[in-house]
Amino acid sequence: MDRKRENFGSRLAVIMAMAGSAIGLGNIWRFPYMAGQYGGAAFIIVYVICSVFLALPIFLSESIIGRATQKSTFGAFRQLAPGTRWSSLGLLTVITPVIILSYYSVVGGWSIEYLIKSISDGFHSGSITDAASEFSQFSSSTGGPVLCHTVFLMGCAIVILGGVKKGIEKFSNITMPVLFMLMLMIMIYSIFLPGAGEGISYMLKPDFSKLTPTAVAAAMGQAFFSLSLGVGTILTYSSYVQKKEDIFVSGLGTAGFDLLFALIAGFAIMPAVFAAGLEPGAGPGLIFETLPYIFAQMSDVSPVISSIIAVIFFISITVAALSSAISMFEVGVAYLVEEHRVSRRKATLAIFSFAWILGIACSLSFGILGEFRISGMTIFSFCDTLTSNFLMTFGGLLFTVFVGWKMDSAIVRREFTNNGTLKFNSRIYPAVRFLVRYVAPIVIVTVFVTNLFL
Numbered sequence: 146m147d148r149k150r151e152n153f154g155s156r157l158a159v160i161m162a163m164a165g166s167a168i169g170l171g172n173i174w175r176f177p178y179m180a181g182q183y184g185g186a187a188f189i190i191v192y193v194i195c196s197v198f199l200a201l202p203i204f205l206s207e208s209i210i211g212r213a214t215q216k217s218t219f220g221a222f223r224q225l226a227p228g229t230r231w232s233s234l235g236l237l238t239v240i241t242p243v244i245i246l247s248y249y250s251v252v253g254g255w256s257i258e259y260l261i262k263s264i265s266d267g268f269h270s271g272s273i274t275d276a277a278s279e280f281s282q283f284s285s286s287t288g289g290p291v292l293c294h295t296v297f298l299m300g301c302a303i304v305i306l307g308g309v310k311k312g313i314e315k316f317s318n319i320t321m322p323v324l325f326m327l328m329l330m331i332m333i334y335s336i337f338l339p340g341a342g343e344g345i346s347y348m349l350k351p352d353f354s355k356l357t358p359t360a361v362a363a364a365m366g367q368a369f370f371s372l373s374l375g376v377g378t379i380l381t382y383s384s385y386v387q388k389k390e391d392i393f394v395s396g397l398g399t400a401g402f403d404l405l406f407a408l409i410a411g412f413a414i415m416p417a418v419f420a421a422g423l424e425p426g427a428g429p430g431l432i433f434e435t436l437p438y439i440f441a442q443m444s445d446v447s448p449v450i451s452s453i454i455a456v457i458f459f460i461s462i463t464v465a466a467l468s469s470a471i472s473m474f475e476v477g478v479a480y481l482v483e484e485h486r487v488s489r490r491k492a493t494l495a496i497f498s499f500a501w502i503l504g505i506a507c508s509l510s511f512g513i514l515g516e517f518r519i520s521g522m523t524i525f526s527f528c529d530t531l532t533s534n535f536l537m538t539f540g541g542l543l544f545t546v547f548v549g550w551k552m553d554s555a556i557v558r559r560e561f562t563n564n565g566t567l568k569f570n571s572r573i574y575p576a577v578r579f580l581v582r583y584v585a586p587i588v589i590v591t592v593f594v595t596n597l598f599l
């Protein structure tokens with residue numbers, strides 16, 4: 146029995162859904178912080194180069210496999226390379242996003258808690274240390290974070306149950322434009338704060354002395370994470386793209402929106418951080434410690450504006466995280482539905498249960514499971530390091546090597562050029578093929594090895 150496969154309704158819907166996957170926590174806290182740490186505009190230039198010459202070829206490789214087969218990761222490899230080990234490698238790309246989903250959902254849960262806080266009694270931290278200890282008290286507790294993680298994951302499951310068109314497409318079509326508007330509003334507010342200039346130059350001043358090999362590796366890692374590459378999400382979403390669509394345009398559109406959003410987030414956050422006389426911190430600290438302190442400071446001047454901005458900000462983070470998490474969820478669900486012939490409902494329940502349990506372990510690793518270490522790391526850090534530093538890069542390598550060297554080149558050309566009907570794509574095809582065959586795999590291996598030694 147072959148179930149009828151759903152498709153995204155239009156080109157815009159494809160770009161919105163893929164942008165939904167791409168735009169997430171990676172854009173809001175990772176990018177601004179990295180840009181500042183690794184030389185501002187200098188980092189941004191390297192990041193853009195990585196996006197075009199590395200991330201885009203991987204994106205296109207995933208798109209080509211997904212759209213050619215109209216299958217999820219495992220089935221796609223089985224169809225294109227029957228009887229080989231490729232399908233078991235495809236299985237790896239089913240597991241990676243579910244691991245990411247588990248810890249990502251914990252952070253998504255924190256943003257729900259902070260959203261509720263900003264709606265109810267607001268932020269009143271006396272000092273930045275108070276804000277930090279408030280956050281660490283919350284994240285290391287047991288019940289609250291687990292409950293928020295559960296709510297976040299349930300939110301994803303509800304959208305997933307709606308299916309591709311009525312769930313994912315509808316959700317991203319509504320939320321993505323709203324998200325842009327909200328972030329843009331915060332950016333405009335932020336850059337006009339007194340003292341914001343230093344934050345703007347923090348982002349814009351190119352400091353080439355900070356462009357170390359670590360910085361270049363970080364730019365590549367960020368391009369991977371931000372565009373959700375190497376984990377099969379783009380492959381799975383591409384399998385829902387109609388044959389008449391231009392996958393190059395969807396790739397460019399998604400990468401463009403993702404970059405634009407990262408820049409907007411950077412110019413929304415950094416000027417406010419500097420206006421408050423603070424140094425930008427890394428990771429969760431930036432969102433859950435520095436910003437609440439800034440909101441508290443702002444509320445001394447104008448409580449109404451401060452709470453409106455805080456609510457808008459935490460809604461944005463929660464929505465951005467949700468649409469990314471949904472794409473990770475869908476990879477596993479598509480695999481179970483197509484390969485194991487279970488209903489969408491049962492598949493959703495299975496992925497939910499796995500991510501819920503692993504997510505609880507990740508959450509508790511900030512508190513009662515803090516002493517439990519794997520290779521010296523807490524469960525949360527281990528899952529994060531394993532996926533971001535190794536599995537995603539490995540997945541990216543896998544996709545480019547497969548498309549560049551294993552897959553029938555006639556199929557690759559046909560998918561990229563829509564059977565030769567897309568003239569521009571036909572013209573750039575040799576260059577894209579070169580990037581996929583040589584440039585991307587060599588760069589990935591080089592950075593992977595560099596990461597191992599760093």
Ligand code: PFF
Nearest residue numbers: 167169170171370371373378
């Ligand atoms: N691209 C997302 C972000 O920037 O937050 C993260 C992500 C989404 C990673 C989906 C992996 C994935 F499969």
